[in-house]
Amino acid sequence: MTTWYQTHAFNRLPLSSDSALPALSVISLDNLSLITAVGQDTIPYLQGQLTCDLVSLDKSHSTLAAHCDAKGKVWSAIRLFHHNDGVAYVQPASVAEKQLAEIKKYAVFSKVDFSLSEQVLIGVAGEKADSAVTSRFIGEGDVRATQTGTAVRIGNKRWLLAMNAEEADALIAELGERATLSDSSLWTLLELRAAMPAIEEANISEFIPQSINLQALDAISFKKGCYTGQETVARAKYRGINKRAAYLLQGEAAEAPKAGDTFDRSVGENWRTGGTVLSGYRFEDGQALALVVLPNNLDDDSQFRLADTDVLWQKVDLPYSLEDDA
Structure with a gap:
């Protein structure tokens, strides 16, 4: 592993949620x-x-x-x-x-x-x-x-x-x-x-590509020949078996959500575990962002919270469409 990164002053920037970059x-x-x-x-x-x-x-x-x-x-x-x-x-x-x-x-x-x-x-x-x-x-x-x-x-x-x-x-x-x-x-x-999905060690072999939005990011070819896992990926597209997608959530947090953390979602007046964090970031003012894999049939009024907390999070619009044009 290179030690080059330690030779320069790469420090965390003290950003608030409204800071200019x-x-x-x-x-x-x-x-x-x-x-x-x-x-x-x-x-x-x-x-x-x-x-x-x-x-x-x-x-x-x-x-x-x-x-x-x-x-x-x-x-x-x-x-x-x-x-x-x-x-x-x-x-x-x-x-x-x-x-x-x-x-x-x-x-x-x-x-x-x-x-x-x-x-x-x-x-x-x-x-x-x-x-x-x-x-x-x-x-x-x-x-x-x-x-x-x-x-x-x-x-x-x-x-x-x-x-x-x-x-x-x-x-x-x-x-x-x-x-x-x-x-x-x-x-x-x-x-x-940019809602770019990443798979960290905690999430290896947990999701099919469509569950992390890769079809919306031109990362899947449905016209090429066979590849490892291709049958499942094709079935998810043509038979509609995929029931999840990655969404951006925003809310307050004591620390940045990390890969593998779980979110609860509201179902009527109840709560169900239903989300897995891909990545997260926390601003200095306590606001945070997380890219979370959730069911793709969420109600418009669904609310979210990190497991074992009471602070409500809300969905943020993705910078790309999840609609399948094919």
């Missing part, structure tokens, strides 16, 4: 891991392991995807892109070793080598993020080569960079006082506001 921030992503895959069978091998259509993935774009077990339950939700001489993907560090062992299980029969990369991961975000990145890494599209790695546009004014420590040092030095350094909590907040 920095115009330019460089974020330590030490909570994520980078897996690389190289070899002539990389694309066909991963095509049979992941929900995305990697064969059709242009080198100027990245994709979300799920790696599922044989029952269609998600081992990990990943961000995948072409990187150096192969492909790479990022996922929470808490699942990296287990997921890597699982995806390598049948690779002995293919010419593909998987590695847990020692490159560092940093985020660049804010109003000035696009100009800071695109002026330094020339190219077109949302995935661009750097001197030693790759810059990936994650969303509006937000980039993920995978590169050697020396190149990351140089970038931070070049940006100087224009950039605010932050720990990974800021990235967690940005991912939450």
